[in-house]
Amino acid sequence: MSGGDKRQLKLGAFLQATGHHIAGWRHPQAQPDAGANIAHYRRIAQTAEQAKFDMLFLADGVAIRSHDADTLHRTARGASFEPLTLLSSLSAVTERIGLVATVSTTYNEPYHVARKFASLDHLSAGRAGWNVVTSWSESEAHNFNLERHPEHAARYDRAEEFVDVVRGLWDSWEDDAFLFDKNEGSHFDPAKLHALNHRGKHFSVSGPLNVARPVQGHPVIVQAGSSETGQELAARTAEVIFTAQQSLADAQHFYKNLKSRLAKYGRDPDQLKVMPGVSPVVGRSEAEALEKFEELQSLIHPSVGLSLLSQHLGGIDLSQYPLDGPLPDNLQEPNGAKSRFQLVTALARKEKLTIRQLYLRLATARGHWSIHGTPASIVDRLEEWFRNDAADGFNIMPPTLPGGLDDFVALVLPELRRRGLFRTEYEGLTLRENLGLARPAHRIYRQTTPLERVA
Numbered sequence: 191m192s193g194g195d196k197r198q199l200k201l202g203a204f205l206q207a208t209g210h211h212i213a214g215w216r217h218p219q220a221q222p223d224a225g226a227n228i229a230h231y232r233r234i235a236q237t238a239e240q241a242k243f244d245m246l247f248l249a250d251g252v253a254i255r256s257h258d259a260d261t262l263h264r265t266a267r268g269a270s271f272e273p274l275t276l277l278s279s280l281s282a283v284t285e286r287i288g289l290v291a292t293v294s295t296t297y298n299e300p301y302h303v304a305r306k307f308a309s310l311d312h313l314s315a316g317r318a319g320w321n322v323v324t325s326w327s328e329s330e331a332h333n334f335n336l337e338r339h340p341e342h343a344a345r346y347d348r349a350e351e352f353v354d355v356v357r358g359l360w361d362s363w364e365d366d367a368f369l370f371d372k373n374e375g376s377h378f379d380p381a382k383l384h385a386l387n388h389r390g391k392h393f394s395v396s397g398p399l400n401v402a403r404p405v406q407g408h409p410v411i412v413q414a415g416s417s418e419t420g421q422e423l424a425a426r427t428a429e430v431i432f433t434a435q436q437s438l439a440d441a442q443h444f445y446k447n448l449k450s451r452l453a454k455y456g457r458d459p460d461q462l463k464v465m466p467g468v469s470p471v472v473g474r475s476e477a478e479a480l481e482k483f484e485e486l487q488s489l490i491h492p493s494v495g496l497s498l499l500s501q502h503l504g505g506i507d508l509s510q511y512p513l514d515g516p517l518p519d520n521l522q523e524p525n526g527a528k529s530r531f532q533l534v535t536a537l538a539r540k541e542k543l544t545i546r547q548l549y550l551r552l553a554t555a556r557g558h559w560s561i562h563g564t565p566a567s568i569v570d571r572l573e574e575w576f577r578n579d580a581a582d583g584f585n586i587m588p589p590t591l592p593g594g595l596d597d598f599v600a601l602v603l604p605e606l607r608r609r610g611l612f613r614t615e616y617e618g619l620t621l622r623e624n625l626g627l628a629r630p631a632h633r634i635y636r637q638t639t640p641l642e643r644v645a
Contacts, residue, residue: 199576199611200463200583200625202290202432203238204247205231207270209590210469212498212553213489219593225270228279234592235280238287241599242613244624245288245319246280247412247432247585248273252297253329274306281314288621290319290412290430295352296345297325297334300393303352304359307409308401316405316620320356321412321432322423324349328505346419348392353411353427355395358386360408361633362398384634406622407630416444416533425451429627430463432585434533434558441466441580463625466575467558469587470568472597483562486589487550495549502534502552513546533557558587565605573611 207224208215215222221230235246250273273291281289289310293303303320311318324345331339340348367382386397413420413428424431425448435441449459471486473479492513500508506521517538523531534557538548554560561571575581588594606612617624 196610197576198613199572199581199606200244200465201612202245202247202288202465202583202585203234203243203595204249204432204467204585204587205234205591206249206587207591209594210554210556210558210587211486211489211589212494212556213486213491214590214594216489217486217590217593219596220590221592224591228271228276230592231271231276231280232283234595235284235287237592237595237599239284241603242616243287243586244583245290245317245621246277247290247321248276248292249321250292250294251325251327251330252294253327253333274310277318278310278313281310281317284314284317286317286616286619286624288317288319288410288624289314290321290410290621292321292323292414294323294325294330295349296340297330300352300355300395301359301397301399304356304399305401307356308360308399308404311404311406311409312402316622318404318406319410319412319430319621321414322349322353322428323414342417343419346415346423349423350426351390351392353423355386355388355390355393357408357411357427358388358633359395359397359399360404362386363403364632364634365403365407368402403632406620407632410621410625410627421448421451424448424462425457426455428462430465430625433464433466434556435466435580436533436537436557436559438575438578438580441575442578445580461627463582463627465583465585466581467585467587468572469554469558469560469589470598470602471560471562471589471594472565472568472601473562474564474601476563476567479562479564487553490550490553492546495546495553498552498556499534499545499549502557503531508545511545514544516542517545517548554589565601568602569605569609569611572606573609576611 204210208220208222214220221227224230238246274293277289277291307318307320325339328339331337362384364382368378369376383398386395388395410430411428412430412432413424414432415421415423416433431448433444435444445464448464449462452459452462471479471483473482496508500506503521504523511518517535521535534548534552537543537551543551561568572584586598588598603612607614622629
């Protein structure tokens with residue numbers, strides 16, 4: 191990229207209750223009861239909005255995902271708000287920041303998801319986004335009448351159709367369907383209401399949706415899968431991709447590979463924003479940053495670290511292996527999060543990490559890029575990825591909350607702005623406008639002429 195590049199990067203604030211570090215809840219800067227504290231979330235949402243972040247991002251799972259009940263009490267992962275409910279509440283105390291919630295296509299129905307996100311988009315005046323996931327844990331299956339989690343390929347096959355049904359339901363009403371004509375007694379134009387009448391392999395959904403077309407046309411589609419099937423789903427449907435990469439070279443490969451897939455779906459590369467996760471520990475000096483990082487690492491209980499590593503390897507029991515020995519060679523790839531398994535095992539092999547060293551690396555941000563340093567050195571690394579086709583922006587994963595976000599806003603953002611890399615004001619009113627994404631045309635307009643439209 192040339193030095194005259196005027197693009198600015200996009201930033202998400204990925205909110206994980208007490209922070210992303212596995213032991214972050216024990217830190218003096220953390221709010222230990224964050225999972226049930228709405229005042230905590232209001233504060234950090236408003237902090238992120240005042241800083242002009244593009245969006246708040248909430249992960250989710252429909253179970254307590256732990257492979258070791260004996261260590262669960264040592265983490266802050268036991269309880270948290272349902273994300274759409276939480277974001278609906280936060281929409282009332284924010285005005286411009288995007289609101290992105292994770293909702294699984296494996297343990298939901300399209301009509302419910304379409305209705306909820308359309309409602310959030312209206313409640314927030316056009317700031318909703320849906321992070322599409324297929325879930326990965328057996329514990330979720332057990333909460334939904336299943337003995338085991340569906341196979342990876344089957345989950346993504348269902349997800350493909352699921353997303354198509356949701357987008358079709360969002361187009362149930364044309365933008366100008368509602369007349370509100372009291373004199374004529376006509377609330378809406380019936381010619382501008384369209385039943386979906388979908389009949390597919392996984393779903394039979396008649397429609398129409400009983401919520402008006404979303405303010406953004408469609409809420410922004412976000413996706414977090416990095417497997418082969420996950421990337422293909424993202425290339426066809428996603429507008430933001432949240433990914434985990436550990437090096438510039440790996441991030442560049444992922445970025446190029448993913449964006450090269452868009453052309454076969456008639457899409458331009460700029461229609462998909464790649465935003466890797468990054469967990470920064472910021473200090474006013476390198477020594478201070480290192481001290482803060484080592485303080486966090488010192489709070490990790492060994493049983494928690496080992497359980498976290500087991501979770502990312504699909505539940506494999508590692509207790510029989512020495513902590514200061516290497517990861518076993520004969521690990522079987524899980525049915526769940528395949529891309530994370532591949533990332534973690536590759537990291538262990540490449541850097542010759544022991545089991546203890548590996549869980550210490552994962553504890554910072556579960557396999558996402560973890561960096562510590564001064565504001566200038568952190569921005570140097572973010573800018574390198576942004577300028578060299580590795581990222582369009584970043585999903586910031588504060589190690590502790592609210593303290594980690596406060597540090598990033600107070601110390602890193604001024605340096606990003608000094609270099610012209612981040613906005614000083616929002617570009618628009620909706621999440622699409624701020625991300626630079628076009629509002630989708632109504633599918634009826636794309637496919638038919640006015641005389642051909644049928645209800």
